[in-house]
Amino acid sequence: MVYVEMKNVEKSFDDLEVLKGISLSVSEGEVVSIIGPSGSGKSTLLRLATLLDTMNKGELSYMGEQVVRMEHGHSVYEKPAKLREIKADFGLVFQNFNLFPHKTVLKNIIEAPIHVQKRKKEEVLPEARELLSRMGLSDKEDYYPSQLSGGQQQRVAIARALALKPKVLYFDEPTSALDPELTGEVLKVIRALAEQKMTMVIVTHEMEFARQISDRVIFMDKGVVAVEGSPEEVFGSSNQRMQEFLGKLSAN
Amino acid sequence: MNFQVMMEQLAGGMLASMGIFFLTLIFSLPLGLLVAFGRMSKNRVVSGIIGFLISVLRGTPLMLQLLVVYFFPYYLFGWSIAGWRFPAIIVGFSVNYAAYFAEIYRSGIEAIDKGQHEAAYILGYTKTQTFFRIILPQVIKIILPAITNEIITLVKDTSLAFSLSYMEMFSIAKQIAARETTFLPFLVSAVFYYVFNLIVAFVMRRMEKRLAYY
Numbered sequence: 001m002v003y004v005e006m007k008n009v010e011k012s013f014d015d016l017e018v019l020k021g022i023s024l025s026v027s028e029g030e031v032v033s034i035i036g037p038s039g040s041g042k043s044t045l046l047r048l049a050t051l052l053d054t055m056n057k058g059e060l061s062y063m064g065e066q067v068v069r070m071e072h073g074h075s076v077y078e079k080p081a082k083l084r085e086i087k088a089d090f091g092l093v094f095q096n097f098n099l100f101p102h103k104t105v106l107k108n109i110i111e112a113p114i115h116v117q118k119r120k121k122e123e124v125l126p127e128a129r130e131l132l133s134r135m136g137l138s139d140k141e142d143y144y145p146s147q148l149s150g151g152q153q154q155r156v157a158i159a160r161a162l163a164l165k166p167k168v169l170y171f172d173e174p175t176s177a178l179d180p181e182l183t184g185e186v187l188k189v190i191r192a193l194a195e196q197k198m199t200m201v202i203v204t205h206e207m208e209f210a211r212q213i214s215d216r217v218i219f220m221d222k223g224v225v226a227v228e229g230s231p232e233e234v235f236g237s238s239n240q241r242m243q244e245f246l247g248k249l250s251a252n
Numbered sequence: 253m254n255f256q257v258m259m260e261q262l263a264g265g266m267l268a269s270m271g272i273f274f275l276t277l278i279f280s281l282p283l284g285l286l287v288a289f290g291r292m293s294k295n296r297v298v299s300g301i302i303g304f305l306i307s308v309l310r311g312t313p314l315m316l317q318l319l320v321v322y323f324f325p326y327y328l329f330g331w332s333i334a335g336w337r338f339p340a341i342i343v344g345f346s347v348n349y350a351a352y353f354a355e356i357y358r359s360g361i362e363a364i365d366k367g368q369h370e371a372a373y374i375l376g377y378t379k380t381q382t383f384f385r386i387i388l389p390q391v392i393k394i395i396l397p398a399i400t401n402e403i404i405t406l407v408k409d410t411s412l413a414f415s416l417s418y419m420e421m422f423s424i425a426k427q428i429a430a431r432e433t434t435f436l437p438f439l440v441s442a443v444f445y446y447v448f449n450l451i452v453a454f455v456m457r458r459m460e461k462r463l464a465y466y
């Protein structure tokens with residue numbers, strides 16, 4: 001089943017065209033990595049997919065249900081109530097975590113299931129603790145985010161997103177704010193999710209990681225998809241921009 | 253007039269001053285939040301009007317505003333203003349302080365990282381839930397020192413109610429001082445304001461400490 005479908009998406013900020021007709025389709029259980037230079041539109045694409053920003057043109061569907069459609073050459077969004085319903089289908093892990101600083105680790109995780117999904121606390125609590133143990137953070141449930149390392153905070157953020165049982169999980173450069181050691185512990189968690197066939201879209205600069213865990217890699221450049229395919233196809237591509245990008249990375 | 257009678261009269265004034273103080277806080281703290289929303293409205297007309305009102309309230313003397321609130325029903329509509337004295341004082345103080353609080357709320361709300369709104373949005377919180385569960389608790393922590401400043405000022409400003417001949421602490425002190433030609437009532441009222449503010453500062457510091465858990 002196709003979980004996410006974006007068609008011919010265009011987005012400009014004032015005069016700056018950031019996305020120039022991008023299509024993206026993600027199927028159940030698929031892990032898709034989006035790579036590319038800064039300013040290529042990767043994060044913008046993710047913000048459009050997660051409804052944090054609105055596209056100028058193009059369409060978007062979740063689970064076959066249309067959320068954004070084209071009318072008279074412009075994107076038209078469903079009503080806010082419908083959008084809130086659709087948001088239950090996906091989660092997003094931010095580059096800088098965005099945990100709620102005034103709530104403990106456990107509260108960060110159980111708040112949305114209780115207050116948004118209106119589920120019972122007794123039912124949510126064991127699930128939250130189970131998630132924390134999967135993240136290797138069982139002993140941290142009463143800590144506040146500021147008392148944790150960046151890697152621990154990001155794992156809490158992943159647990160918070162998973163607690164709502166999303167069908168798709170997006171990651172926006174989840175390790176860019178972390179040092180190499182902490183990066184490793186977050187990547188390990190994402191790798192475990194991939195093994196459990198969690199559907200994920202990951203914007204990342206970790207090339208080796210993307211190569212290893214992705215079913216599909218998308219290389220974006222200047223607002224378009226320059227190369228798309230299996231990791232072998234993309235990383236072995238003779239596309240000039242792709243080669244330049246990888247060359248610069250390995251030169252560093 | 254003996255000391256005890258004087259103290260009894262002053263004690264009545266203290267109660268009156270504290271009445272103005274507490275009622276003003278009760279009305280102006282929530283009203284200030286509403287005004288802050290108006291000030292931050294995306295509707296330019298609303299934010300423009302609210303911005304102008306705030307500038308007038310902050311830019312003219314509170315004493316003058318009290319007189320306007322007290323007399324305007326009479327001059328504008330010819331209504332009797334009997335019994336309007338105390339309500340007018342509370343309205344005048346509350347609206348004036350709401351203007352100051354509004355700007356403090358605004359500074360706090362604007363200081364919250366945009367990522368907090370986005371995280372709540374993605375998790376499916378409604379705007380109201382986002383504000384009351386995520387944003388406001390963080391705002392309160394940020395603005396508490398500024399709020400403390402205003403509250404301390406309010407303790408002393410209650411004496412401005414004398415301009416409407418309301419018998420609060422300071423008016424009574426002045427009356428007794430004039431009648432008995434003694435400076436003592438002023439000393440007593442100075443001690444009253446000072447001790448009141450010591451208590452305010454103590455309570456607010458306790459609140460700050462309680463919010464220092466993260």
